[in-house]
Amino acid sequence: MQRRFRRALPHHPRGVILVVSGIVLVMVFAFVAFTIDVGQLAMTKGELQNAADSAAMAGVMSLGDGEAAAISVAKEYANRNKAAGMAIDPSNADVQVGTFNLTTHSFVESGTNANAVRVTTHVRNKAFFFAPMIGHQQFNSQAASTAMLNPRDIVFVVDLSGSMNDDTEPLWATQTINEIYGENGFSNVATPLIRDLYTDLGFGAYPGNQEHIGAPLNVPTDGYAFSEMTRDDGPLADLSIDVKYRIDWSDDEATRRVKGYRWIIDNQIARLMPAARPLPDSATNYAFWEKYIDYVITPTWVGNPPPSPPDEGGGGGGGG
Incomplete structure (x- = not known):
């Protein structure tokens, strides 16, 4: 019996490469799009956190002027920051005044004996770059920060030994410091400092009554x-x-x-x-x-x- 063999036809891979290349390009494009949108999310989150930190610190430093002042200052500082390319609108900065417990690390909103300010910043309905191609049009993001006012006990020491009198006498020292730094353009650098000291100690207006x-x-x-x-x-x-x-x-x-x-x-x-x-x-x-x-x-x-x-x-x- 005679056997017949057929020679296999030559295989041409050009069509396969084209298909594979198309698939790879789609995957690369999807990866780049994913990276850009995820990067935008991460960057926006970081910007919101910076804004919340700044606003909370500014707000808590104004607690001494009252709750309303603390909220106003916190919103002002939030607005000085940008997130997702735009300044944070005060309406997107939620400010709470309350007390923070260092032991439990918990914040309770309260206007009585307040010692802390919590700020939550938002970005709402921000459009993605490429995610709309897969059905995701917008995203929301937020960040929160709590700042606590931790009072310090300040002790004013009067040296009666005389060893440091020449350095601590208010009138003499203030004038001398102003003269020394006046050569560098800071002729009144010591005056506001001693004025604050006089005010804090209840001595009246510097240089006081002489x-x-x-x-x-x-x-x-x-x-x-x-x-x-x-x-x-x-x-x-x-x-x-x-x-x-x-x-x-x-x-x-x-x-x-x-x-x-x-x-x-x-x-x-x-x-x-x-x-x-x-x-x-x-x-x-x-x-x-x-x-x-x-x-x-x-x-x-x-x-x-x-x-x-x-x-x-x-x-x-x-x-x-």
């Missing part, structure tokens, strides 16, 4: 003012003066000093610095204010002013 030692007694405003106050025939020796301040001719220097200091504490410091602490009262806080006056008053004589130094003339006799 008055020369003994001014109400009409003593000369010079380096001998305290001596004039405490001399035998000075204003504190007048019979109209309260006995606890009155200078007697028999008082020694230490007694005159105490009486003069007590008068300054009760009649000048208490009037000029009513909010100072400890209370300017010579009966209860003499030791504290004694140190203060020691620094304020230039070391000088107590009682009668010292005699003028003799003129330095030429010549002199020799000794044997």
